[in-house]
Amino acid sequence: MSKHLTIDHVGHRGDGVALTDAGSVFVPYALAGETVKVEPTASHPERARLLRIESESAERIVPFCPHFGACGGCAIQHWQQAAYRAWKRQIVIDTLTQARIDCAVDELIDAHGAGRRRITLHARRDGEGKLRVGFAAPNSHAIVPIDACPILDPALHGALDAARELASVLKPANKPLDIQVTATTNGLDVDVRGSGPLPAALIATLSRVTETHRLARLTRHGELVLMRVAPAIEIGTARLTLPPGSFLQATVAGEETLAALVASHCNRARHIADLFCGVGPFALRLAAGARIAAYDSDEAAVTALQKAAAATAGLKPVSAERRDLFRRPLMPQELRGFDAAVFDPPRQGAEAQSKQLAASKIPVIVAVSCNVATFTRDARVLIDGGYRLEAVTPVDQFRHSPHVELVAKFQRGR
Numbered sequence: 001m002s003k004h005l006t007i008d009h010v011g012h013r014g015d016g017v018a019l020t021d022a023g024s025v026f027v028p029y030a031l032a033g034e035t036v037k038v039e040p041t042a043s044h045p046e047r048a049r050l051l052r053i054e055s056e057s058a059e060r061i062v063p064f065c066p067h068f069g070a071c072g073g074c075a076i077q078h079w080q081q082a083a084y085r086a087w088k089r090q091i092v093i094d095t096l097t098q099a100r101i102d103c104a105v106d107e108l109i110d111a112h113g114a115g116r117r118r119i120t121l122h123a124r125r126d127g128e129g130k131l132r133v134g135f136a137a138p139n140s141h142a143i144v145p146i147d148a149c150p151i152l153d154p155a156l157h158g159a160l161d162a163a164r165e166l167a168s169v170l171k172p173a174n175k176p177l178d179i180q181v182t183a184t185t186n187g188l189d190v191d192v193r194g195s196g197p198l199p200a201a202l203i204a205t206l207s208r209v210t211e212t213h214r215l216a217r218l219t220r221h222g223e224l225v226l227m228r229v230a231p232a233i234e235i236g237t238a239r240l241t242l243p244p245g246s247f248l249q250a251t252v253a254g255e256e257t258l259a260a261l262v263a264s265h266c267n268r269a270r271h272i273a274d275l276f277c278g279v280g281p282f283a284l285r286l287a288a289g290a291r292i293a294a295y296d297s298d299e300a301a302v303t304a305l306q307k308a309a310a311a312t313a314g315l316k317p318v319s320a321e322r323r324d325l326f327r328r329p330l331m332p333q334e335l336r337g338f339d340a341a342v343f344d345p346p347r348q349g350a351e352a353q354s355k356q357l358a359a360s361k362i363p364v365i366v367a368v369s370c371n372v373a374t375f376t377r378d379a380r381v382l383i384d385g386g387y388r389l390e391a392v393t394p395v396d397q398f399r400h401s402p403h404v405e406l407v408a409k410f411q412r413g414r
Helices: 081-098 159-170 200-212 252-265 299-310 351-358 372-384
Strands: 003-006 016-020 023-027 035-040 048-055 118-125 131-136 143-145 177-184 187-193 215-220 223-227 232-235 238-241 271-275 291-296 318-322 340-343 364-369 387-396 405-412
Touching: 003 016, 023 035, 023 048, 081 372, 081 387, 118 143, 118 159, 131 159, 159 177, 159 187, 159 200, 200 215, 200 223, 238 299, 252 364, 252 387, 252 405, 291 299, 299 318, 340 351, 351 372, 364 372, 372 387, 372 405
Parallel strands: 187 215, 271 291, 271 340, 291 318, 340 364
Antiparallel strands: 003 035, 016 023, 035 048, 118 131, 118 177, 131 143, 177 187, 215 223, 232 238, 364 405, 387 405
């Protein structure tokens, strides 16, 4: 049964929130102050489907993508930029306040740049046997066919066509096929998952697809199938061969913005520990002026970082070591001698490593985070250990989504 609600505010996940006697109701694509007609969802009574906007917010704008609302890739294209930016910064402020952490929050930096340089497309056949290639619908496994995506980096040009042809060859049936495509300096790097074993005859067909679309490399679950040229990316002055499936920041501008903030906070350091270093987006830039000791659990990423550092002239010494910092965090005695430490963990944060950093005497710690909630947890550990949180800068490289990243500087108290 449909009903009418008045939206009080936009929540941290981008949904409009209506306050009712029965509790909060979350309405996707609704804005504060709007009166809306909704239909409750049976599976999640706290959520409702937007049927119609009865009274529209003055901040509402027309979405620029024809797939918006059907495709689950973007949550927010219908909100004026100034209001959207203020909301995204407020997410960081609110989360810090709830954790009783007092620190001024800088203005949000837009790091969308040219757009996303990596996507994961899904392919499967529908009930009528028709192949569908695109993105998942909101809160659903249904696939929305996509013919173009306006938030992609131009370097991903041809990715959708290549994915459709690969899916046609690989013939996904009951199980969805995932096709991850990354833009590199010398072509598209593609990894497929869910295809099953690839017989020799099929690989010959895939070779023709690779040539037709000028793919740099094709892998299956990270294992090499075909390679025309080793896919590479530029990190500072270094050129790095990208391991299959390696983590990268969503946009080139995002990586450069985060790295510039990290460098500014480490500007006086001469010996830096880079924790959860990945392929070295910080290490390879910081090494222009400081010795670097880098650590990550991803062996392929660490090896790629070592090779790139060794092949790049003008860098200070860089050591890179495979180490699981969740199970074996660097201990205070191992952190002696560093002027600064940088840590950029996955979404679950770095609680174990934060406890050891808090017990160390490193003068400066720089945290990079894609999850404000786990950041505040780790920040509390550092603050309780005697560090001052001196700067927090939110970064928006996931424009049109509720995701926000940040860079923070901690100084050892005196």
